Amino acid sequence: MIKNEWNKGDKVAVLDDAMEGVILAVKKDEITIETTDGFELVFKANELIKLGDTSEIAQASKYSDIEKAKIQKVTKNHHKVNNEKKSKKEDFVLEIDLHIEKLVKSFKHMNNFDILNLQIDTARGQLEFAIKNRIPRIVFIHGMGEGVLKEELDFLFGRYSEISYQDANYRKYGLGATEVFLKQSSLL
Structure with a gap:
C-alpha cells in the first residue's frame, strides 16, 4: 500500500x-x-x-x-439444455377466453342461463376444432367467479375420452384457467 x-x-x-x-x-x-x-x-x-x-x-x-476476479466469476453452464427440436405445432397453445364480454358485443339483454350456455357452446366448438385440427394443448380462460362455469367445463371435458385436463399454469393465468391436453394416440 x-x-x-x-x-x-x-x-x-x-x-x-x-x-x-x-x-x-x-x-x-x-x-x-x-x-x-x-x-x-x-x-x-x-x-x-x-x-x-x-x-x-x-x-x-x-x-x-481484476482480470483474475473476472475469470473466477465466469462459470460453466451446468444446466442441461434440451437440443431436441419441437415442431411449432407442439409449442402452440390455443387460448380461448370465455369471459362473456370477449364473446359478444353486448350481453345486457342476456340472463345468466343464456350467458353460461353461450360460454359452454363456445368451449365445445373450440374443443371440437382443436381435436379436428390436432392441436395438442388448449387453455380455456374462465375466471374465478363462483365456479359455475368451471364446473360445467369439467363436466364437458369429462365426456371426451381423448383429452385430459388440469388447472393451467398459475404464474401465467392465475386460478381462473383450465389447460386441456389432447392425448397423443388420438392425434395420430
Whole structure:
C-alpha cells in the first residue's frame, strides 16, 4: 500500500465507519481529525483514507487482480439444455377466453342461463376444432367467479375420452384457467 502524506486540512473518511472530517494534527501514525459533527477524534493512519485521493484505490486494484476476479466469476453452464427440436405445432397453445364480454358485443339483454350456455357452446366448438385440427394443448380462460362455469367445463371435458385436463399454469393465468391436453394416440 502506498504510504500516504497526511497534511493538516486534508479531508478524510474513516474506513470502518460512516464518518468524515478534516485533519487537525499528525503525530507519527496517529491522526487527529475534526468530524463533520464537530468532534475531535484520534485514528491510526491505516483507519483513514483521503477524500478525493484515488491513488490508494488505483494501487489496490491492479489490472491483473481484476482480470483474475473476472475469470473466477465466469462459470460453466451446468444446466442441461434440451437440443431436441419441437415442431411449432407442439409449442402452440390455443387460448380461448370465455369471459362473456370477449364473446359478444353486448350481453345486457342476456340472463345468466343464456350467458353460461353461450360460454359452454363456445368451449365445445373450440374443443371440437382443436381435436379436428390436432392441436395438442388448449387453455380455456374462465375466471374465478363462483365456479359455475368451471364446473360445467369439467363436466364437458369429462365426456371426451381423448383429452385430459388440469388447472393451467398459475404464474401465467392465475386460478381462473383450465389447460386441456389432447392425448397423443388420438392425434395420430
